[in-house]
Each structure stands twice: as C-alpha cells, then as structure tokens.
Amino acid sequence: MQYDVIVIGSGPGGYVAAIRCAQLGMKTAIIEKYSTLGGTCLNVGCIPSKALLDSSEHYHNAAHAFSDHGIKLDNLAFDFGRMVARKQEVVNANTSGISFLMKKNKIDVHTGVGSFKDKNTIVVTKTDGTKAELTTEKVIIATGSKPSSLPFLKIDKQRIITSTEALSLPEVPKHLILIGGGVIGLELGSVYARLGAKVSVIEFMDGIIPTMDKALGRELLKVLKKQGMEFYLNHKVTGATVEGDEVTVTFDNAKGEKQELKGDYCMVAVGRVAYTDGLGLENIGLTVEERGRKITVDEHLETSVKGVYAIGDVIKGAMLAHKAEDEGTFVAEIIAGQKPHINYNLIPGVVYTWPEVAAVGFTEEQLKEQGAKYKVGSFPFKASGRARASGDLDGFVKVLADATTDEILGVHMIGPRAADMIAEAVVAMEFRASAEDVTRASHAHPTYTEAMREACLAATENRAIHI
Missing domain, CATH: 3.30.390.30 (FAD/NAD-linked reductase, C-terminal dimerisation domain)
Structure with a gap:
C-alpha cells in the first residue's frame, strides 16, 4: 500500500503529526505496536498519573482541609482499587478518542512493529508474526521513550519498579523508596504520600527538580516535607535487593558513608531513554547517539536520510508530550512546504x-x-x-x-x-x-x-x- 507519509508511533507527537499531515491533504498511515493508540502519555504516563493525582488529592483534601471549610466527615476511607479502575477508565476514554480521530481524518492504522526495509519501505510485523510491507514518500519516527534504570540495579517489576508499574500497584505501599527527585518520581510519590504511604526520596543532586529554577526546587522541597515526604539529597544509590516483600536500598552520603533504607516498594525514576529498538535504522544507515540513544536531526527535524524525520522523545531536548506535539505539527507543515517555527526556549x-x-x-x-x-x-x-x-x-x-x-x-x-x-x-x-x-x-x-x-x-x- 502506498502512502505520502507513514508515522511510526502513536503518542502525542505521532498522532498529532498524522492528523496534521492528513489535514494538509497527504495520504497518511500510522503504525503502533500496542493494541491501543496514544503511546506512553495516554497509556502509562501523563494521563493515568494525572487521574491518580486528582483522586489522591481529593482524598487528601477531605482528610486534611475540609474541616477548615466547615465540612465534617466521619469514617473517611478510600477504595484504592476503585481509584486504579477509574484511572483506567480515563485512559480508555482518551485512547478511544484518538482512534476516533484517526477515522475522522481517514488515517490508516496498522498494528504491529514498524521497521525500515529501506527509506521508502516499512515492514509491519504483527503480533502473530505475519508481515506487511508499506511504501511511502516520507517517514516520521515518533517512537517515544521508556524508563531508564541504573546499570547495577535490576528492575523486577514487582518490588523494584518503574513509573509504569507504579500506576497499577495492587496496594498502597507502606514505605515507597524513590530513586530520583525529578518530575516523574515526585508526582507519583506524592500520590502515595497523600494516601498514607511513607515516601523516601534519594536524589544524587543537591536539590529536587534540578533542571528547573533553584527557587522552585527549594519551595517544593519545603512543601513536600510538610506533606510528610522525606529526602536524602546529595546521596548516591549503590544497590537494591529484594527478599520476600522487602526491598533494601543501599546508598552513600556526600561523605561516602554507607546507609540503607528498607521498604516494600522501590521506584526507580532516573529519567527516560529514547525507544529505537526494532526500527531497523541500520537498514537505512542511521545510527543513534550513545548517550540516551537519540536520533540526530537538523533544524527541520530531518535525519541524515532524506525524507526520514524524527520527533519527540527520540530526538534531543526535553521529553515532554507538548514538545512532541509541536514537533509533529512542525514536521507535517515542513513536508507540506510551509515555514513553521518552534521556539524551544x-x-x-x-x-x-x-x-x-x-x-x-x-x-x-x-x-x-x-x-x-x-x-x-x-x-x-x-x-x-x-x-x-x-x-x-x-x-x-x-x-x-x-x-x-x-x-x-x-x-x-x-x-x-x-x-x-x-x-x-x-x-x-x-x-x-x-x-x-x-x-x-x-x-x-x-x-x-x-x-x-x-x-x-x-x-x-x-x-x-x-x-
């Protein structure tokens, strides 16, 4: 089947790029390896985390703030299973909405792993192992990212987990140990802290949210401490082991003194890495950067292979859904011969x-x-x-x-x-x-x-x- 544009990946960057290409008159297809559209953001990222943040915030306010408003509650309790189920309902509604938008814009959706045979031919490998070949004039790589880890620390997805597993835990942790004081860790840490978990954050840097203005980090640290979270700043994690239902995390302080914490869950939130596995980039002569496995692009977000573009988490810059969306629109308009702009600052x-x-x-x-x-x-x-x-x-x-x-x-x-x-x-x-x-x-x-x-x-x- 012949297309003007094929988009690989259906996250915020991919689906926005596909819609904008279709709006501009291009025959467009999108390839997604999972059964639902929306990528990390809609399925295991932005949307489900915000659903849990809202639910936990409602409970926390009921427990701690309602009395100030003259609202009295007896026997306040929460149903964590219902919170998780509601989160999934929100996810389902959003992913169904993306499917509707694909149909509305006459975008063909192909489910399977997309990989390059050559720069104009994409092979889609379905879950049953069957393959289909699609041909195209242009390709937009929008395959996103996945949680990264520490080389000496094994993620078992049961007790040592990433943000993905933290969204669907079977229970509220008694003691959640967070490795990393960045955005993802603090958001999910605050969910469980509001629901009564002890939350300990181990951060290598001397402050939390280290990429933002220092004044914000200092204020947020003060507020989260007031909410009951504890912090170990300037500490380096050295290992984590699991025995039964208990996780032991070892770390050194700034003086090199060894310490340890024991909890029932440890969440590793030390950033994300570009997801380029299975793309067959070697078949078109593309390589990825060693650090972060990112794809190099020019000012038009075109790779060194003419007609192949990349957007979102697989290229340099902040790993943000709205950055990917802006880039998706940008590339679609570049392909159409327009002159869009993005001010990354x-x-x-x-x-x-x-x-x-x-x-x-x-x-x-x-x-x-x-x-x-x-x-x-x-x-x-x-x-x-x-x-x-x-x-x-x-x-x-x-x-x-x-x-x-x-x-x-x-x-x-x-x-x-x-x-x-x-x-x-x-x-x-x-x-x-x-x-x-x-x-x-x-x-x-x-x-x-x-x-x-x-x-x-x-x-x-x-x-x-x-x-």
Missing part, C-alpha cells in the same frame, strides 16, 4: 504535585551564567485574595525581565493551578512582551493569575500593589 515545563510547579524561559541560574543583566519580581500566593480563599497559600510567581528592555526572559511559578497559569507567560514571551505589558492587561479579580501581574509589577520598578 518557550516550551513550558510542569510538575503536577500540589502545589503545581511550572516554568518557561531562562532560569535565574542560566541568566547569571550568561552574564545577562536582569531584574526579578516575585509575588507570594499568601498575599493573593483568591489563594487565601481556597487555602492554597504555599508558593509564588517569579518573573525575570531584561534590565534594559523589560522583556520577560523567564517565568517560574509554584502554586495553585500553575500548570494552567503558565500559558499566560508563554503567550506573553512568544510575542516578546515586557513585564510592563502584562501589568497593563486587566486580570479578573479574584483569580490566581493576578499573582502573575503582581510579579510583573514587582519586576517593574518594584510596583507590586499587594505586598
């Missing part, structure tokens, strides 16, 4: 703990390293009327602006609904707005977004009104 990062953490643009550490002249404006949520009403007083919004032009260079926030609020910063920065520009835009009162305006006022001649 303006792709936001989010941590869905509570309070939420979100950021876009340069961190203060990066600006210092560049020797840039900048000014800082910050506004705490404890001074926000809306946050005071909802009881969400932790966190702040921090705005970094050019000292001379006032152009916004970075926005970093931790607080209620930060994941949604960061969009205002992205739009402002996409249009190269100044902090003054944001202060002149009316913000509804009372809203959390007023904190963004106040932070911009603070960056503009220290004119914040409510602090």
Whole structure:
C-alpha cells in the first residue's frame, strides 16, 4: 500500500503529526505496536498519573482541609482499587478518542512493529508474526521513550519498579523508596504520600527538580516535607535487593558513608531513554547517539536520510508530550512546504504535585551564567485574595525581565493551578512582551493569575500593589 507519509508511533507527537499531515491533504498511515493508540502519555504516563493525582488529592483534601471549610466527615476511607479502575477508565476514554480521530481524518492504522526495509519501505510485523510491507514518500519516527534504570540495579517489576508499574500497584505501599527527585518520581510519590504511604526520596543532586529554577526546587522541597515526604539529597544509590516483600536500598552520603533504607516498594525514576529498538535504522544507515540513544536531526527535524524525520522523545531536548506535539505539527507543515517555527526556549515545563510547579524561559541560574543583566519580581500566593480563599497559600510567581528592555526572559511559578497559569507567560514571551505589558492587561479579580501581574509589577520598578 502506498502512502505520502507513514508515522511510526502513536503518542502525542505521532498522532498529532498524522492528523496534521492528513489535514494538509497527504495520504497518511500510522503504525503502533500496542493494541491501543496514544503511546506512553495516554497509556502509562501523563494521563493515568494525572487521574491518580486528582483522586489522591481529593482524598487528601477531605482528610486534611475540609474541616477548615466547615465540612465534617466521619469514617473517611478510600477504595484504592476503585481509584486504579477509574484511572483506567480515563485512559480508555482518551485512547478511544484518538482512534476516533484517526477515522475522522481517514488515517490508516496498522498494528504491529514498524521497521525500515529501506527509506521508502516499512515492514509491519504483527503480533502473530505475519508481515506487511508499506511504501511511502516520507517517514516520521515518533517512537517515544521508556524508563531508564541504573546499570547495577535490576528492575523486577514487582518490588523494584518503574513509573509504569507504579500506576497499577495492587496496594498502597507502606514505605515507597524513590530513586530520583525529578518530575516523574515526585508526582507519583506524592500520590502515595497523600494516601498514607511513607515516601523516601534519594536524589544524587543537591536539590529536587534540578533542571528547573533553584527557587522552585527549594519551595517544593519545603512543601513536600510538610506533606510528610522525606529526602536524602546529595546521596548516591549503590544497590537494591529484594527478599520476600522487602526491598533494601543501599546508598552513600556526600561523605561516602554507607546507609540503607528498607521498604516494600522501590521506584526507580532516573529519567527516560529514547525507544529505537526494532526500527531497523541500520537498514537505512542511521545510527543513534550513545548517550540516551537519540536520533540526530537538523533544524527541520530531518535525519541524515532524506525524507526520514524524527520527533519527540527520540530526538534531543526535553521529553515532554507538548514538545512532541509541536514537533509533529512542525514536521507535517515542513513536508507540506510551509515555514513553521518552534521556539524551544518557550516550551513550558510542569510538575503536577500540589502545589503545581511550572516554568518557561531562562532560569535565574542560566541568566547569571550568561552574564545577562536582569531584574526579578516575585509575588507570594499568601498575599493573593483568591489563594487565601481556597487555602492554597504555599508558593509564588517569579518573573525575570531584561534590565534594559523589560522583556520577560523567564517565568517560574509554584502554586495553585500553575500548570494552567503558565500559558499566560508563554503567550506573553512568544510575542516578546515586557513585564510592563502584562501589568497593563486587566486580570479578573479574584483569580490566581493576578499573582502573575503582581510579579510583573514587582519586576517593574518594584510596583507590586499587594505586598
């Protein structure tokens, strides 16, 4: 069967690329090795984790915050099995939605492992071992990533687990040991901490969420400690063993002193690695980078093989669903002869703990390293009327602006609904707005977004009104 474009992988990057190609008039096919579409994000990543985060947040609020609102509950309990079942219902609804979109856009779906015979021929190997050959003018590789591990640590998927298994545990752990203080670990750690688990985080670096502005990491650490999580920063894991239902994790502190923790589950969250297994890249002369197994692309996201493109987690940059989506649209429009653009500095990062953490643009550490002249404006949520009403007083919004032009260079926030609020910063920065520009835009009162305006006022001649 002949196509204009074949997309390998149906995650956010792949399915968006396929839809945009179809919208632009190309005969399009998508290949997915699993029985459901949506990739890691919809099946074992973004969507199921947010479903569990919401469920656990409701319970935690009922247990700890409802009384402040005059709501009294007796014999409060949770049904963890129902939480997990609801999570799967959310996943099923989303993946079914992607299947509908494929039909709506007349995109052919082929289930099986797609691999290159040559740059214009893709072999699809189905689960029963049968094979089909598809021919195409262009190929978009969007095969995503999988959890990485430590070379000396064996993932048994029972007691030593990854984020995938953590989404479907048969019980709430008594003591969950997390290796890694990044986004994925902290999100799932907070799920189980809210449900009563003891959660211990072992992090090699001297702070959590180390790729984000240091001020965010410090504030989130303070909040998560208040919620009962414990942290071992500047510690290096040396091993993990399982005996029966008990996991023992050994690690060294900064002085090289040996320590150990015992728990019933250990989750390894030390990042992700590009998934390129089975693609047959060698058949078209493509190799992957040693570190991270990523595919090299040019400014048009085209590989060294003309007509073969790659997007999302298999190429350089942050492993984010919305980055992959942007790249999927970008490549489709490049193939169609258009001239799209992506500003990678303006792709936001989010941590869905509570309070939420979100950021876009340069961190203060990066600006210092560049020797840039900048000014800082910050506004705490404890001074926000809306946050005071909802009881969400932790966190702040921090705005970094050019000292001379006032152009916004970075926005970093931790607080209620930060994941949604960061969009205002992205739009402002996409249009190269100044902090003054944001202060002149009316913000509804009372809203959390007023904190963004106040932070911009603070960056503009220290004119914040409510602090």
